[in-house]
Amino acid sequence: MSVFAYEIHATDGAARTGVLKTPRGDIRTPAFMPVGTAGTVKALYMDQVKETGADIILGNTYHLMLRPGAERVKRMGGLQKFSTWQGPILTDSGGFQVWSLSKLRKMNEQGVTFQSHIDGSKHHLSPERSIEIQADLLGADISMQLDECTAFGCTPAEAQASLELSLRWGQRSKDAFGSRDDQVLFGIVQGSVFEDLRRQSAEGLKEIGFDGYAIGGLAVGEGFEQMCDVLDFTTPHLPVERPRYLMGVGKPIDLVEAVARGVDMFDCVLPTRSGRHGQAWSDYGPINIKRAEFIEDDTPLAPEIDCPASRDYSKAYLNHLFKSGEYLSAMLISWHNIAYFEHLMARIRAAIAAGEYEAFRREFRAKWDQGIA
Numbered sequence: 001m002s003v004f005a006y007e008i009h010a011t012d013g014a015a016r017t018g019v020l021k022t023p024r025g026d027i028r029t030p031a032f033m034p035v036g037t038a039g040t041v042k043a044l045y046m047d048q049v050k051e052t053g054a055d056i057i058l059g060n061t062y063h064l065m066l067r068p069g070a071e072r073v074k075r076m077g078g079l080q081k082f083s084t085w086q087g088p089i090l091t092d093s094g095g096f097q098v099w100s101l102s103k104l105r106k107m108n109e110q111g112v113t114f115q116s117h118i119d120g121s122k123h124h125l126s127p128e129r130s131i132e133i134q135a136d137l138l139g140a141d142i143s144m145q146l147d148e149c150t151a152f153g154c155t156p157a158e159a160q161a162s163l164e165l166s167l168r169w170g171q172r173s174k175d176a177f178g179s180r181d182d183q184v185l186f187g188i189v190q191g192s193v194f195e196d197l198r199r200q201s202a203e204g205l206k207e208i209g210f211d212g213y214a215i216g217g218l219a220v221g222e223g224f225e226q227m228c229d230v231l232d233f234t235t236p237h238l239p240v241e242r243p244r245y246l247m248g249v250g251k252p253i254d255l256v257e258a259v260a261r262g263v264d265m266f267d268c269v270l271p272t273r274s275g276r277h278g279q280a281w282s283d284y285g286p287i288n289i290k291r292a293e294f295i296e297d298d299t300p301l302a303p304e305i306d307c308p309a310s311r312d313y314s315k316a317y318l319n320h321l322f323k324s325g326e327y328l329s330a331m332l333i334s335w336h337n338i339a340y341f342e343h344l345m346a347r348i349r350a351a352i353a354a355g356e357y358e359a360f361r362r363e364f365r366a367k368w369d370q371g372i373a
């Protein structure tokens with residue numbers, strides 16, 4: 001049984017809305033979790049992140065163990081104190097980032113050794129070391145098991161071997177984590193795009209027993225249709241009473257469709273990463289602020305969103321800031337994007353609570369398909 005109570009307040013089809021209660025604050029679900037890779041949600045103050053409606057942010061074991069170092073974060077009081085974020089933090093276990101960022105990595109049953117992409121220094125991650133970093137040194141409220149994110153396009157045999165490694169690492173992660181009274185551990189489902197393998201991975205994780213279940217191995221190039229198919233045949237095998245977290249997803253349409261398939265938690269770098277490149281998100285998709293049509297457009301990005309960046313600045317001014325390479329451009333568009341994603345999640349939660357999620361989903365899809373004028 002988990003130490004974090006997960007209350008489902010309403011369901012509508014496979015969609016659920018409720019709250020995941022943690023010692024550092026409640027997480028309203030379905031939840032979008034802004035990514036704070038190096039202990040900062042890039043270009044935002046933590047109080048701005050809080051004001052947008054975000055209840056939890058993400059940290060990255062890989063980045064923080066390389067810089068400033070996990071033991072150093074511990075000496076500074078842990079990631080919450082160090083970053084001044086007062087609420088709950090979820091950290092990834094680091095394996096995914098090793099594969100996407102590091103150099104000269106070698107993996108075996110024990111774990112993975114790699115060279116830092118920053119200064120080439122040598123590091124290693126094992127299930128035991130990852131748990132020590134996340135739970136003991138960074139002090140994450142929610143830790144993730146160390147897993148292998150199976151590459152998209154692998155064969156069923158490769159996906160099977162990979163999910164079995166992740167299950168063995170899941171057991172070792174849980175053994176290292178032990179039982180704690182104010183932190184929890186999530187398992188991660190793998191199995192690529194194969195229905196029988198996804199079921200095998202989900203069953204294996206339930207055998208081990210976790211406080212929450214993440215769906216990994218997606219948002220790795222499989223595309224929207226295949227992501228939805230994998231969700232269709234994976235979430236039914238996950239415990240209904242525990243939270244489901246879809247890692248690395250996604251665009252607004254992905255969130256709306258994944259919620260309809262029973263997902264409760266999401267993370268994506270899209271709002272902040274695209275914000276730094278001048279993309280501002282809406283129900284119709286992204287607009288690129290540098291386009292000529294905005295040069296004298298004195299309307300704000302989204303007057304209906306209670307966020308200064310969405311409501312109080314004209315597109316003309318944002319266009320000017322972006323083209324001038326001003327820091328304020330990244331700050332304001334990132335702030336709007338996080339506020340837009342959190343506003344979308346609030347609308348999703350309200351629609352489920354009202355039993356109107358199918359109507360919300362249909363209306364959203366119509367706007368998304370219509371696109372930017």
Ligand SMILES: Nc1nc2c(CCc3ccccc3)c3nc[nH]c3cc2c(=O)[nH]1
Nearest residue numbers: 058059092096149216217218219247248
């Ligand atoms: N451990 C793990 N992480 C993934 C991430 C990073 C999510 C993350 C968590 C916390 C901070 C940053 C990023 C993925 N991002 C896109 N697809 C992803 C798949 C996996 C996966 O299969 N396993």
